[in-house]
Amino acid sequence: MTLRDTPWPDGTPCWVDLMVPDPRMAMDFYGALLGWQFTDQGDESDNYLMCSVDGRAVAGLGGSPAGEDAPAVWTTYLATSDLDRTAAAVTDAGGTLLVPPVDVMAHGRMAVAADPVGAAFGLWQAGGHIGARLTDTPSSVLWNECMVRDFDTARDFYAAVFGYGFDDMSDDQYTYATMLVDGRPVGGLGLLPDDVPADVPPHWMVYFGVPDTDAAVAEVDRLGGRVLADPTDTPYGRYSMVTDNQGVSFSLLSVTAEPELTAAT
Known part of the structure; x- marks a missing residue:
């Protein structure tokens, strides 16, 4: 938090x-x-x-x-x-x-x-x-990432504009790097997988924290939203991509609230 x-x-x-x-x-x-x-x-x-x-x-x-x-x-x-x-x-x-x-x-x-x-x-x-004024806890933003179809061009652009460093996490399955400010990860840059429909444009994705991703996904459905990617376990928490009741996409990621607040520096 x-x-x-x-x-x-x-x-x-x-x-x-x-x-x-x-x-x-x-x-x-x-x-x-x-x-x-x-x-x-x-x-x-x-x-x-x-x-x-x-x-x-x-x-x-x-x-x-x-x-x-x-x-x-x-x-x-x-x-x-x-x-x-x-x-x-x-x-x-x-x-x-x-x-x-x-x-x-x-x-x-x-x-x-x-x-x-x-x-x-x-x-x-x-x-x-x-x-x-509050991040990294349930009900707040956990992560932001830019997903594109031309990774190298996007990386060069963001490095030129913001001076980011990059920590490359790519493997045979995906291309992805974290954006670094003074050595700290602040966001992600990834290549859209080949199976993503062509009509999905390059975009910045917002991740919101929830204590229980499965329960949150059930609530999305009850509230008139839609599930785009079923809940899946990742090394960073349980993830799902959904839309709200007006069709706007965002992601959910499980996070446990810390017992004390930490002041950002």
């Missing part, structure tokens, strides 16, 4: 949010599945919702912009202390800015980008909002 009260280091996944056609449906789903509490940020924020656990923000939720054909998706935001410099680095390295840098009142500054192989992600420069 990790507590955070200061901005996350550059390149670290620091926030996730979901923009969907029906936020009320999403509140019903994630509130029941993950036990989140919701705080409306007001009309000036288009009623964006902070999702929290024990008073600590873990994710965001909002309504899809009217008139825009944006897909409903969980977006992973990578921390930056200089948004303009990072946005320039994105384009210099062959990426695309989907939403250019913009101020979000006093909360911070954001942009949305796509890497050269098509995976979209957010950038966040902290102001009053640093991002997630």
Whole structure:
């Protein structure tokens, strides 16, 4: 369990949010599945919702912009202390800015980008909002990973933009590496397996912690979601990929809450 009260280091996944056609449906789903509490940020924020656990923000939720054909998706935001410099680095390295840098009142500054192989992600420069204040525990984010069809191009891009090191975990069955910031793993980069349908785009995947993956999967089904990958044991916990009740995919991974909070450094 990790507590955070200061901005996350550059390149670290620091926030996730979901923009969907029906936020009320999403509140019903994630509130029941993950036990989140919701705080409306007001009309000036288009009623964006902070999702929290024990008073600590873990994710965001909002309504899809009217008139825009944006897909409903969980977006992973990578921390930056200089948004303009990072946005320039994105384009210099062959990426695309989907939403250019913009101020979000006093909360911070954001942009949305796509890497050269098509995976979209957010950038966040902290102001009053640093991002997630609680991670690595049930009901919070455990892991973020980028799954692509051109591993080498994606690796070179993220190394150029964020200065990541990589710890290669590949074997004969899969291609995968962890992204390192100052030697610490902060996320993953993997090659989509050949059996993944061609219409599945490159993407960043969000993993949420649950105490019991099988029970959580049963709850997903009860709440109107769908199971994409049945629960499976991994060296890191019991895993499943699912969708919510509006078809947005995410992953679940078992984790046991630690008895004491650990302050992040």
